[in-house]
Amino acid sequence: MNNVIEEILVSEKQIAEACKRLGSEITKDYENKDLVLVGLLKGCIPFLSDLAKHIELPLEVQYMIVSSYHGGTASSNEIQIKYDLEVPIKDRDILLVEDIIDTGQTIKAVKKLFETRGAKSIKVVSLLDKKDNNNLKAEYVGFTIPNKFVLGYGLDFQQKYRNLPYIGVLKKEFYDK
Numbered sequence: 001m002n003n004v005i006e007e008i009l010v011s012e013k014q015i016a017e018a019c020k021r022l023g024s025e026i027t028k029d030y031e032n033k034d035l036v037l038v039g040l041l042k043g044c045i046p047f048l049s050d051l052a053k054h055i056e057l058p059l060e061v062q063y064m065i066v067s068s069y070h071g072g073t074a075s076s077n078e079i080q081i082k083y084d085l086e087v088p089i090k091d092r093d094i095l096l097v098e099d100i101i102d103t104g105q106t107i108k109a110v111k112k113l114f115e116t117r118g119a120k121s122i123k124v125v126s127l128l129d130k131k132d133n134n135n136l137k138a139e140y141v142g143f144t145i146p147n148k149f150v151l152g153y154g155l156d157f158q159q160k161y162r163n164l165p166y167i168g169v170l171k172k173e174f175y176d177k
C-alpha cells in the first residue's frame with residue numbers, strides 16, 4: 001500500500017485532534033447562524049465527515065465538484081462547475097470545506113462565485129494549507145505544510161490512496177510519473 005510514501009507528515013492521531021479542535025471553534029463561531037458546510041469533492045470526504053461530528057449545531061451539508069483553470073487563465077479565478085449545489089445560498093452562512101489549499105485558485109474562484117449568489121458569509125476550513133504557495137487567509141486551518149506533494153485522507157495520487165488514514169509525502173521518484 002504505502003510503498004509510494006516517503007514519510008508520514010500528519011498522523012491519524014494528529015488529524016483526529018485537529019478535527020476536534022476545529023469542530024469546537026466552529027461550533028462557538030456559528031451558534032445561532034444558518035450554517036451550510038460546502039464540501040469540494042472528492043478530496044473533502046474523510047475530513048468533512050470527521051469534522052462535522054465535532055460541530056454541535058444543526059448544520060446542512062452540500063457538495064460541489066469544480067475544476068479550476070490552472071495555468072494561462074489562473075488570474076481570472078474562473079472555475080468549471082461539474083456538479084453544483086442543490087439549493088440557493090442567498091443569505092446563508094457558508095463554510096467551504098477543503099482537504100488542501102495549494103495555490104488557492106480553487107477557493108478564490110468558489111468564494112467569488114458564492115459572493116455573486118448572495119451568501120451572507122463565506123469562510124473556509126481546510127485540513128492542510130501550503131502557505132508558501134498562496135496568499136489566502138483561511139479562517140480555520142488544521143496544519144500548515146511545506147510545498148510537497150501529499151496524499152492520503154482524501155488526497156489522491158493518480159486517483160488512488162485517498163483511503164490512507166494519514167497524510168503522507170509522495171516519494172520523489174513518483175513525482176513525474
Ligand SMILES: O=P(O)(O)OC[C@H]1O[C@H](OP(=O)(O)OP(=O)(O)O)[C@H](O)[C@@H]1O
Pocket residue numbers: 040041042043044066067068098099100101102103104105106107155156
Ligand atoms: O489551491 P489549489 O491549487 O486550487 O488546489 C487545491 C485543490 O486541488 C485539489 O482538488 P482536485 O482538483 O485535485 O480534485 P479532487 O478533490 O477530486 O482530488 C484539492 O482537493 C483542492 O480542491
Ligand SMILES: Nc1nc2[nH]cnc2c(=O)[nH]1
Pocket residue numbers: 100101102148149150151155156157
Ligand atoms: N493529492 C494532492 N492534491 C493536491 N492538490 C493540490 N496540492 C495537492 C497535493 O499536494 N496533493
